[in-house]
Amino acid sequence: MTGPVGDLSLVGRLVDASNGTFLGVDDDHNAWVYKPVAGEAPLWDFPAGTLSRREVAAYELSRHLGLGLVPLTVWVDGPLGEGSAQAWVEGEATDLIDLIEPEAVTEQWLPILAATTEDDRPVVLAHRDDPRLREVALFDALLNNSDRKASHLIADGEQLRGVDHGVSMHVDDKLRTVLWGWAGDPLTPEEASRAAVVASLEAPLAPGLTDEEWEALRGRASAILASGCLPEPSGRWPGIPWPPL
Numbered sequence: 001m002t003g004p005v006g007d008l009s010l011v012g013r014l015v016d017a018s019n020g021t022f023l024g025v026d027d028d029h030n031a032w033v034y035k036p037v038a039g040e041a042p043l044w045d046f047p048a049g050t051l052s053r054r055e056v057a058a059y060e061l062s063r064h065l066g067l068g069l070v071p072l073t074v075w076v077d078g079p080l081g082e083g084s085a086q087a088w089v090e091g092e093a094t095d096l097i098d099l100i101e102p103e104a105v106t107e108q109w110l111p112i113l114a115a116t117t118e119d120d121r122p123v124v125l126a127h128r129d130d131p132r133l134r135e136v137a138l139f140d141a142l143l144n145n146s147d148r149k150a151s152h153l154i155a156d157g158e159q160l161r162g163v164d165h166g167v168s169m170h171v172d173d174k175l176r177t178v179l180w181g182w183a184g185d186p187l188t189p190e191e192a193s194r195a196a197v198v199a200s201l202e203a204p205l206a207p208g209l210t211d212e213e214w215e216a217l218r219g220r221a222s223a224i225l226a227s228g229c230l231p232e233p234s235g236r237w238p239g240i241p242w243p244p245l
Contacts, residue, residue, distance in 0.1 A: 010023070071089050146221060
C-alpha cells in the first residue's frame with residue numbers, strides 16, 4: 001500500500017487532537033488519520049500550514065532509516081483540502097512508560113522525574129530500559145520532536161508505532177520527550193551509523209519544508225556524532241511535554 005485507494009471519506013473527528021484531525025476510509029475500506037492543512041491551529045513558533053508536512057517528513061525519515069516506526073504517511077488532497085494521511089494503527093498506548101510509585105522503581109525502569117499528585121502521593125515518571133524505546137529516543141533527537149508523549153507511542157504487537165510528529169523539524173532546539181533515560185549515554189555502533197546516514201543526506205526526503213529545516217536535521221545528526229552520546233536536555237526549553245502521558 002502506497003497511500004489511500006481512491007477517495008477518502010470522512011468517518012468522524014478525533015476530538016482529543018489539538019488540530020483538526022479526522023478518521024477517514026478509502027475505497028478499499030482502509031482507515032486513515034487525515035490532518036488537513038485547513039484544520040491546523042496557528043502556533044507562535046512554527047510556520048503556518050506546515051504541521052502536516054512535518055508528519056510526512058517524519059515518516060520519510062523513519063523509512064529512510066529502516067525503522068518502521070512511523071506508520072505510512074502521505075500527502076493527499078482530501079475532502080477538506082490538502083494535508084497528511086497516516087495509516088491507522090490498531091492498538092493501545094504503550095505500557096513501557098508510566099507514572100509509578102517510588103518503591104516500584106527497579107533496574108528495569110529508568111526514572112525521569114519525581115512528582116507529587118494532587119492527593120500528596122509521590123510518583124515517578126519512568127520508562128522501561130527497552131531497546132525499542134531507545135530507538136525512538138534517537139529518532140526523536142534527530143527529528144527534533146517537541147512532543148513525545150507516552151500516548152504518542154502505540155503498541156502494535158511487539159512493534160512500537162510513533163504518531164503525532166507535527167511539531168518537529170524546527171531549526172531551533174525544541175526536543176521535548178519522556179525518553180530521557182539514556183541522556184548522555186554513549187552511542188552504540190548502530191546508533192552512530194544511523195546518525196551518520198542523516199548527517200550525509202544530500203537532499204530533502206519530502207517536500208514542503210525549507211532548506212534550512214533540512215540543513216538543521218543534518219546539523220543535529222552531525223552534532224550527535226561529534227558528541228558520541230545521546231543528547232541531554234538543553235535547559236533552554238522545557239524538556240518534558242505536558243501532559244507526559
